[in-house]
Amino acid sequence: MARSFEPYDAESFRALGRALVDRLADYLTTCDEAEPGPDSSLPVLAVTAPAELEAAWSATLSAAPEGPPAERALALLDALLEHSNHLHHPGYVGHQIAPPLPTAALFELVGSLLNNGMAVYEMGQLQTVLERRCLEWFAERLGFPESSGGLMTSGGSLGNLTALLAARQAQTGNWDVGSHGEPPLAVMVSADSHYCIARAVQVMGWGAEGVVKVPVDADHRMRTELLPELHDAATAKGRRVIAVVASSCSTATGAFDDLEAIADFCSARELWLHVDGAHGASHALSEKHRDVLRGIERADSVVWDAHKLALVPALITAVLFRDARHAARTFAQEASYLFEDDMAAYDVGHRTLECTKRGLGTTLYAALHAHGTQVFTDNVDRLVDLAQAFAELLERSADFELAVSPRTNIVCFRHVPTGFEGDLDPLQERLRRAVVDSGAFYLVQTRLAEGQFLRTTLMNPRTSIEVLEALLGTLRASAAAELRID
Amino acid sequence: MARSFEPYDAESFRALGRALVDRLADYLTTCDEAEPGPDSSLPVLAVTAPAELEAAWSATLSAAPEGPPAERALALLDALLEHSNHLHHPGYVGHQIAPPLPTAALFELVGSLLNNGMAVYEMGQLQTVLERRCLEWFAERLGFPESSGGLMTSGGSLGNLTALLAARQAQTGNWDVGSHGEPPLAVMVSADSHYCIARAVQVMGWGAEGVVKVPVDADHRMRTELLPELHDAATAKGRRVIAVVASSCSTATGAFDDLEAIADFCSARELWLHVDGAHGASHALSEKHRDVLRGIERADSVVWDAHKLALVPALITAVLFRDARHAARTFAQEASYLFEDDMAAYDVGHRTLECTKRGLGTTLYAALHAHGTQVFTDNVDRLVDLAQAFAELLERSADFELAVSPRTNIVCFRHVPTGFEGDLDPLQERLRRAVVDSGAFYLVQTRLAEGQFLRTTLMNPRTSIEVLEALLGTLRASAAAELRID
Numbered sequence: 001m002a003r004s005f006e007p008y009d010a011e012s013f014r015a016l017g018r019a020l021v022d023r024l025a026d027y028l029t030t031c032d033e034a035e036p037g038p039d040s041s042l043p044v045l046a047v048t049a050p051a052e053l054e055a056a057w058s059a060t061l062s063a064a065p066e067g068p069p070a071e072r073a074l075a076l077l078d079a080l081l082e083h084s085n086h087l088h089h090p091g092y093v094g095h096q097i098a099p100p101l102p103t104a105a106l107f108e109l110v111g112s113l114l115n116n117g118m119a120v121y122e123m124g125q126l127q128t129v130l131e132r133r134c135l136e137w138f139a140e141r142l143g144f145p146e147s148s149g150g151l152m153t154s155g156g157s158l159g160n161l162t163a164l165l166a167a168r169q170a171q172t173g174n175w176d177v178g179s180h181g182e183p184p185l186a187v188m189v190s191a192d193s194h195y196c197i198a199r200a201v202q203v204m205g206w207g208a209e210g211v212v213k214v215p216v217d218a219d220h221r222m223r224t225e226l227l228p229e230l231h232d233a234a235t236a237k238g239r240r241v242i243a244v245v246a247s248s249c250s251t252a253t254g255a256f257d258d259l260e261a262i263a264d265f266c267s268a269r270e271l272w273l274h275v276d277g278a279h280g281a282s283h284a285l286s287e288k289h290r291d292v293l294r295g296i297e298r299a300d301s302v303v304w305d306a307h308k309l310a311l312v313p314a315l316i317t318a319v320l321f322r323d324a325r326h327a328a329r330t331f332a333q334e335a336s337y338l339f340e341d342d343m344a345a346y347d348v349g350h351r352t353l354e355c356t357k358r359g360l361g362t363t364l365y366a367a368l369h370a371h372g373t374q375v376f377t378d379n380v381d382r383l384v385d386l387a388q389a390f391a392e393l394l395e396r397s398a399d400f401e402l403a404v405s406p407r408t409n410i411v412c413f414r415h416v417p418t419g420f421e422g423d424l425d426p427l428q429e430r431l432r433r434a435v436v437d438s439g440a441f442y443l444v445q446t447r448l449a450e451g452q453f454l455r456t457t458l459m460n461p462r463t464s465i466e467v468l469e470a471l472l473g474t475l476r477a478s479a480a481a482e483l484r485i486d
Numbered sequence: 487m488a489r490s491f492e493p494y495d496a497e498s499f500r501a502l503g504r505a506l507v508d509r510l511a512d513y514l515t516t517c518d519e520a521e522p523g524p525d526s527s528l529p530v531l532a533v534t535a536p537a538e539l540e541a542a543w544s545a546t547l548s549a550a551p552e553g554p555p556a557e558r559a560l561a562l563l564d565a566l567l568e569h570s571n572h573l574h575h576p577g578y579v580g581h582q583i584a585p586p587l588p589t590a591a592l593f594e595l596v597g598s599l600l601n602n603g604m605a606v607y608e609m610g611q612l613q614t615v616l617e618r619r620c621l622e623w624f625a626e627r628l629g630f631p632e633s634s635g636g637l638m639t640s641g642g643s644l645g646n647l648t649a650l651l652a653a654r655q656a657q658t659g660n661w662d663v664g665s666h667g668e669p670p671l672a673v674m675v676s677a678d679s680h681y682c683i684a685r686a687v688q689v690m691g692w693g694a695e696g697v698v699k700v701p702v703d704a705d706h707r708m709r710t711e712l713l714p715e716l717h718d719a720a721t722a723k724g725r726r727v728i729a730v731v732a733s734s735c736s737t738a739t740g741a742f743d744d745l746e747a748i749a750d751f752c753s754a755r756e757l758w759l760h761v762d763g764a765h766g767a768s769h770a771l772s773e774k775h776r777d778v779l780r781g782i783e784r785a786d787s788v789v790w791d792a793h794k795l796a797l798v799p800a801l802i803t804a805v806l807f808r809d810a811r812h813a814a815r816t817f818a819q820e821a822s823y824l825f826e827d828d829m830a831a832y833d834v835g836h837r838t839l840e841c842t843k844r845g846l847g848t849t850l851y852a853a854l855h856a857h858g859t860q861v862f863t864d865n866v867d868r869l870v871d872l873a874q875a876f877a878e879l880l881e882r883s884a885d886f887e888l889a890v891s892p893r894t895n896i897v898c899f900r901h902v903p904t905g906f907e908g909d910l911d912p913l914q915e916r917l918r919r920a921v922v923d924s925g926a927f928y929l930v931q932t933r934l935a936e937g938q939f940l941r942t943t944l945m946n947p948r949t950s951i952e953v954l955e956a957l958l959g960t961l962r963a964s965a966a967a968e969l970r971i972d
Contacts, residue, residue: 005947007797007857008574008653010514017507020592024599032496050832053615061623061698061854063863069856073589076852083612084600088494093543095841102499103559105599110563112594112799112849113510114570115582122922126569129539137547142950154640154801155840196841199817203651203839205691279708307842310720311493313598314842315640331685336902346536353689354641355682356583356793356800363598366562368547370555371493377549436608461491470719 036091043439093456104150109365116357119349131361138446141284143297149324155315156278157196159303167272171242192250220255242270249280254410261297282309383409425452495611506823524575529925579942603836605840617847627770629783635810637837639803643682643765647790653758657728677707678736706741729758740896745781768795869895909940
């Protein structure tokens with residue numbers, strides 16, 4: 001009855017799928033066997049100038065290309081494997097994004113093929129239920145009550161915006177803000193907060209003074225003792241502060257703000273407490289390292305990126321509300337939420353900026369369900385333990401300086417070669433460039449008040465202290481070459 | 487040197503990957519062989535109450551579950567296949583989301599495993615270049631000049647918000663809006679526009695009067711002759727209108743606003759022209775059906791969802807600007823974009839609300855590259871032709887009424903059984919419920935000024951006119967049963 005459509009052909013898919021899985025499996029083996037260092041069989045990143053890739057892929061997409069589709073697809077796969085940043089390589093210690101569990105990646109294939117868009121329950125029945133299961137599970141880890149609830153959305157930036165929209169709704173009681181001459185709004189946030197908070201404020205149109213930056217202490221934590229006077233000053237300048245955003249943790253150094261102190265302040269002043277736990281909320285999975293989150297159960301909202309410390313691919317972000325009703329109210333354009341029927345909780349398009357949405361919860365659920373949650377707990381423990389061991393190694397090394405004692409898997413440090421008396425900042429930049437260009441490791445850098453630092457995030461459970469010793473050796477060798485010390 | 491981590495094991499991945507690909511291939515075969523109708527071997531959707539799925543999947547995620555991970559993963563896959571809405575089934579004629587090409591889904595696996603986050607070029611070198619290639623290719627289809635440019639983002643709602651932020655930036659020359667007592671802003675948009683436009687305005691805090699709704703004509707197109715007086719009225723009420731948002735097309739009925747008329751108006755009044763082409767911009771791929779987009783090359787910005795008419799999984803959205811510089815300025819918090827270096831165009835995190843982002847362009851590029859672009863052109867032609875054939879069938883049928891003559895693959899109609907004199911609205915709702923519950927077809931409904939209508943979107947290239955004849959037969963039979971006419 002139906003006409004055929006060759007690109008849907010099941011047997012072509014089976015053949016290409018198997019070939020593609022085989023190459024990806026071989027790739028994982030290569031990553032597994034890679035010895036980080038200058039002689040690695042696989043560079044972490046084969047740095048290639050944009051112009052070179054632009055030239056190689058400049059041909060206009062053709063209407064009827066030559067060769068069978070499967071062959072063309074596999075050639076593209078090979079190019080992607082060659083030019084990607086290899087997160088599964090033990091020498092990957094760069095940005096805070098997970099080397100995903102292969103099982104999770106496979107469920108992205110499943111989810112993408114089924115393409116159930118989830119805005120309404122009928123467009124993703126089990127996907128909706130599994131998302132709720134993940135949210136409940138994580139809310140429990142946070143110590144949230146049963147009356148809590150949330151949503152999943154496409155990334156931490158969108159998650160933080162969504163939480164601040166909920167705060168605006170809850171604090172002003174009125175989504176129709178900005179048009180009736182009320183005082184302009186503001187949030188208070190640590191000077192080290194992620195740029196997406198300022199971006200969310202910009203999106204909402206509160207202007208530059210919509211962000212009240214609270215200075216940080218020597219450990220890069222918000223100086224919470226300044227909150228009352230900064231709040232008073234903002235109020236005196238005509239701003240209505242509606243929320244404090246705590247960083248758990250900050251991106252640059254991994255510093256965790258004092259949630260108890262901030263919660264006390266928010267309580268006293270009747271402000272919304274939002275915790276940007278994009279990176280650090282995963283510590284709730286660990287018994288050993290969860291003390292950095294003490295007080296998180298008092299937050300009104302928490303954002304968590306599962307694609308950072310929970311071994312799943314981007315973007316899988318949860319926004320949790322201590323009071324589930326906020327999840328339903330954020331985007332309510334009328335009072336219709338007051339009259340919600342039983343199905344409204346399952347039609348998730350009401351709760352997210354997205355209308356059609358990927359089945360984010362399905363991928364996370366699949367990983368947790370298949371491997372068990374202990375794997376995720378162990379991973380947090382292992383990576384944070386490793387960061388602390390790395391910090392000790394750095395402290396024992398006279399020619400390295402640690403920026404701040406790590407509480408999570410982020411370690412910032414700089415190399416001070418023996419006898420070196422030049423400018424340390426450009427040296428770090430040159431060292432980082434040389435090491436990354438060599439393909440031996442992938443690390444990043446960050447600019448702190450104290451100067452330019454090398455920055456590592458230990459994302460890969462296969463990275464060991466020996467790998468990090470090799471990193472220091474490579475940095476020393478690069479510095480020696482750079483400074484012509486030999 | 488590195489420690490092992492069992493869930494990364496390459497051979498386990500190979501085995502699970504092959505098993506999973508096999509089951510998905512079998513599933514595609516089942517979809518291929520399904521005969522839509524009450525006796526289909528595969529229901530389009532096996533409707534299941536949330537409570538039932540909640541009960542079946544209520545067990546708390548366990549730390550150390552029983553059984554091997556692969557077995558647990560495959561059992562979950564089976565449940566997902568059973569409970570999903572089957573978009574590849576020829577009887578799927580519901581929401582406007584693509585039954586994806588299997589090749590595209592496979593590249594979601596690749597992208598998810600590699601997990602290159604793309605905010606900076608180093609975190610997705612080839613991914614960044616392929617995204618640019620897709621954007622250039624589509625901009626050319628739109629008739630945009632070489633100086634155009636854009637970005638890819640997570641869905642049409644976020645895409646429309648991003649375009650309106652660019653409009654705000656361009657029209658006010660100042661991202662620090664809302665805090666200095668300027669007149670509140672507004673956009674003009676058809677009364678039939680998608681709710682995400684009002685949501686974007688709500689997010690930006692412009693209040694209810696931030697959306698000036700322009701009434702539609704009998705064909706559900708914006709009454710562009712009303713634009714001048716409505717603009718004047720909004721201005722008189724103290725609003726500064728910055729943009730007109732044209733729908734190409736509206737979601738409910740698939741009506742395309744007159745872009746030439748709107749462009750003339752925007753030109754005369756110096757307003758930004760944004761085209762929400764989430765669904766209909768794909769007509770730019772077709773020679774035969776692109777006339778509905780006449781004038782789109784004059785738009786300042788266009789949003790396009792490739793996951794609607796371009797056979798790829800959600801969410802893959804492009805935001806195109808006629809002047810590429812707007813892409814870089816939307817989120818610029820300082821004037822630093824004036825001093826962009828050559829790399830800035832490749833660090834795509836500057837351009838999107840997301841920081842870390844999925845490799846959206848890679849999946850789209852893979853599909854276009856492997857199968858050739860003609861497949862995508864043919865698909866638009868085939869689905870729009872089919873909608874027009876379906877409309878003719880409805881017009882020939884005395885017991886069906888067509889809402890509006892279709893210009894795209896969206897067809898709204900209602901059943902008026904011979905001799906029926908009751909209320910037509912609840913009848914359509916009951917018929918839709920009965921047909922969906924039967925599993926024979928999946929269609930949706932929409933509330934128009936004229937009343938309640940059944941709504942079909944022909945998304946599947948394997949749906950034929952015979953399938954749609956069977957749909958009408960099933961609706962007649964349902965009505966007969968419902969009304970006890972026999």
